[in-house]
Amino acid sequence: MEQKYHICSSGAFLFIFIILLTVCLSIEAQTSGASRKLVGQKSPLVSQQHTKATLTINSFEKGGDGGGPSECDGQYHSDKTMIVALSTRWYNNGKRCFDYITINGNGRSVRAMVVDECDSTRGCADDIVDASKAVWKALGVKENSRDWGEMKVFWSDACNPSGKIIGRNPPLDQCNQENQSECCKRGKLYTTYKCSPQVSQRTKATLTINSFQKGGDGGAPSECDDKYHPDNTPVVALSTGWFSNRRRCLDYVMVYGNGKSVKARVVDECDSSMGCDSDHDYQPPCPNNIVDASKAVWKALGVPESDWGEMEVQWSDA
Structure with a gap:
């Protein structure tokens, strides 16, 4: 009888010990750092909007x-x-x-x-x-x-500036000012971005004009295919965040403006992260909300040539 009582006591002690250990571990998990609430390891995917x-x-x-x-x-x-x-x-x-x-x-x-x-x-x-x-x-x-x-x-x-760069005057015969392109100015601070506003079904943007032809104000060949593109082709460059490390290269987007819409192909990046150097034709960094479009896009939207240059639009992935 004494041996049986000893075995039962040991088993009860072990059971109580396991319960206490479980409670302690639970308390530790709930009070360490910013870690609280119920356990879970896979957060919902971040949506493009909210x-x-x-x-x-x-x-x-x-x-x-x-x-x-x-x-x-x-x-x-x-x-x-x-x-x-x-x-x-x-x-x-x-x-x-x-x-x-x-x-x-x-x-x-x-x-x-x-x-x-x-x-x-x-x-x-x-x-x-x-x-x-x-x-x-x-x-x-x-x-x-x-x-x-x-x-x-x-x-x-949220999209915030990544920094600033100090402008410098371009060398002689540098910085093509076709289509009213701006040239960097010495000592002026220019804001840079590595992101763009969140993409939605209809994302607000500023439409600008660019020549993707050889000798145009677009400068070097387009980044997506290393080619030039004639002004009569509906093509665009997107700000750095929307360009998304080339993920939209050669994809089509829809551009909505002036009561019309046009389908255009993404062929280049409008670099929001750098500028004012020879690689960027001594032009300032691109704002982070730009759809930089060929003349063909502006024509397709029915905008009079006298109004070309800058216009508020919306765009979406086609």
């Missing part, structure tokens, strides 16, 4: 519930700063560090910087935008309301 998410609240201050310093910079941040942590997949191995995102909720929108990961492998759900108090206040959510702490929102990547 991605559904659950907005939660986090303190990135020292001693706050965020735990250690933010992963992007190894620093703490004030609750008054517009910052967020993103679920693991959206955080994308730190590729969104210091990028700004736009958050839409409660009838308002705010911009906040990504500074941390809400680790989906350690307790964070896979659809979380974990935000500072400043973000919640900017969205107009009151602290004593039932929405404070968790709310459904939409978010999207």
